[in-house]
Amino acid sequence: MNLSNFGMDSITLAGPLESKLSASKAAGFSQIMLWAKDLAGHPGGLEQAVRLVKASGVRVTGIQVMRDFEGLSGALHEYKLDIAKNMLQVCQAVGAPLLMVCSSTSSHASGELPLIARHLAKLATLAVPLGVRVGYEALSWGRHVNQYAQSWEAVELADHANLGVVLDSFHMLANQADLDGLQDIPSEKIALVQLSDFMWRDIRSAEERLETARHLRVFPGEGAHSKELSELLRRLDRGGYRGDYSFEVFNDDYLQLSPDIVARRAHRAAKWVTDQVLRRSLQVRQPSAGHPTMA
Known part of the structure; x- marks a missing residue:
């Protein structure tokens, strides 16, 4: 695991697409997770945005986010399928190898x-x-799929080589997820790991969950769940995961700061993450009989 495994998420940075790409690259990141609206909302249009990304030399981790896709029927399913096709075309245009789909919150979606x-x-x-x-990512407020184990169950049942599960530490921490289930997920079926933390131990209501998720996340190493995050990272590493990590940190305070400052904070977080993975509990060597330690 090294810096090339990590990338910023554009939602974490203020400013236009140009400044987000520049700040990420200046901080030492070689990849960035883009939201489709970063490209669609570019003043020069999609084609110019794609040229800008490619000229930056920054690799695109993936594109976010397809919402409320699965479990619909009839005209709603056809509508969402058409939107998904368009988003896949955006992925292809910008060279993004991944389209993220988050679990549905729609009351019209089936839980079957x-x-x-x-x-x-x-x-x-x-x-x-x-x-x-x-x-496929489980939102912690998803209507039917809200635990990472459930998202993996759906991916496993789909049994498609081109489908994997996205693990998001915020949603896992918010749900106090049991990490033992990670051992059931083959490392090659993990499409991406998104990392963030938050500043308090407990989320006390649905409203607080949404408020925290959308406005008050922090980088790993800055929050209240460093122990749990460290354990998550070590389990993923021991399980053989060698893919990308993206810092998906929704934080209104960071959006009031220069993208360069926030990207440097992300760089410190990457260093914190690698320290947690590389740190090992070494057994203290005990002196053998007849070989006392020297004073």
Whole structure:
């Protein structure tokens, strides 16, 4: 694990696309997770935004985010499928290898796991000829899928080579997830790991969960769950995960700071993460009989 494994998430940085790319690169990051609106909302249009990204030399980790996709039926399903096709085309245009799909919050969506799996597999099949992989993430407030173990269950049932699970530390921490389930997920089926923390131990209401998630996350090493994050990171490393980590930190305070300052904070977080993974508990050597230690 080294700096090349880590990237910024554009949602964490203030300013236009140009400044986000520049700040990430200046801080030493070689990749960035983009939101589709970063490209669609560029003043010069999508084509100019794509040229800008490619000229920056910064690799695109993936594109966010396809919402409320799975479990729908009829016209709603067809509508979402059409939107997904357009987002896959954006991925292809900018060279993004991953489209992120987060679990549905829609009251119109079915919670039937076989249907969810079929819809995810359908999307993964559409993504194959475009060279894009699909990653499925459990939102901690998802209507039917809100634990990472459930998202993995859906991905496993879909049984599609082009579909993986996205692990997000915020949602896992917010739900006090049992990390033992990580051992059930093959490392090659983890499409991405998103990292962030928050400043208090407990989330006391649904409103506080949303407020924290959307406005008050912090970088790893800055929050109240360093112990749990360290354990998560070590388990992923021991399980063989060698893929990308993205700092998805929604924080209104950071959006009032220069992108360069925030990117440097992210660089410190990357150093903190690697320290947690590389740090090992070494057993103290005990002197053998007849070989006392020297005073």
